[in-house]
Amino acid sequence: TKPVVIDGSTPWVAAGEGDLPLLQQSMTQLNLPISAADSNGFTFVHAAASYGQIETLRWILAQEGVHVNAPDTDGDTPLHHCDDATAARVLVEEGGADFCIRNQEGKTAREVKEEELREQQEEEEEEDSDDEDIVNLKELVQYLKGLEGSNDEEMS
Template sequence: MTSTQHSPPPPTIDLLLNLIDTRPQSILNSLSQHPQLAAASDAHGYSLVHAAVSYNQLEVLRELVQKHNVDVNLRDEDDESPLFAAENAGVASFLVQELGADWTVRNTEGKTAEEKIGGEEGEANEVYQYLRRLRIGYSGAARADLEAPEKEEVHPPPPLPDGVKINMGTMEEDAAGTAPDPEVRRRIEELAARDDFQTEEGQRKLRELVTEVVTGIGSEQTGRSVRRRLD
């Protein structure tokens, strides 16, 4: 009579949940052979992701999410994601910063992880403090974006006519003279606003105005010398 060897039965999700605290490597070995258990949960919706967070098993947590594509926001029967099970700020930060967990998830009571942990464990709890700082930082950044003034669009000035050149620089107050003649400024702006400014006729009128300003022609009409200011 020959004996027949039987393969051991596949592990159950309840068995793996009981092993995750003390034998995380066994969990990883079992998942390599039975990957369907990665996203499984017990009768209460408690999953290996929840357990890995609760017991701070980051290696198991990373493999579940990144290798087996388990949802990092997987919900249990109370609609709570694994973030609700975090017991230290390190694993909470790992969930949010590295694995992209949603810290705004609300459970069946309408509470976020921050609100639930703060209410049950007190505001001194490190996970509560981490989530609170996260929320305040996010709110502050969003508010700054909303309050930031719109940047005015800057357009380059129109090109000067052929043969006209402007030298930019600084001058002493005495050498600068009085402020530019507003009448000249108004006339230049009117020319620049014309539809035919870029045409030959528009450029001719601009050349005439520049010549008038540079040579001082028209200063009698304005009652001021524009030559010294714009020279």
């Protein structure tokens, strides 16, 4: 077998692909902390959450020094990057992610996902197809709405 070549992007790719052994190896070899971010402010939490890599996400969240609400250069937290409800649940319920954080456009994760859902539904109408991404986004939006609803009840 060919040896694995580790470069600066390797740990983020590994986190996004759910390759935990490669993530760990590349972090060690590159001497990166769990809170490392790339030039766009994208952390390992962003990478694992945005691609729904649940086991890898759980491992990352269990590490000391991880920042579950770290914003990227657009102010988007890992929750803003989620594309399914499972990753969002792990971020919020296990990682303590704050679902009220607004990005640089002033939008919460729910608002960003509602916008994405509308755009995808419009595209689907034009293409006349059934899209799994839309189903996942609907579930995610419902989850995020439920969080905001429970937060409203706690405040009253």
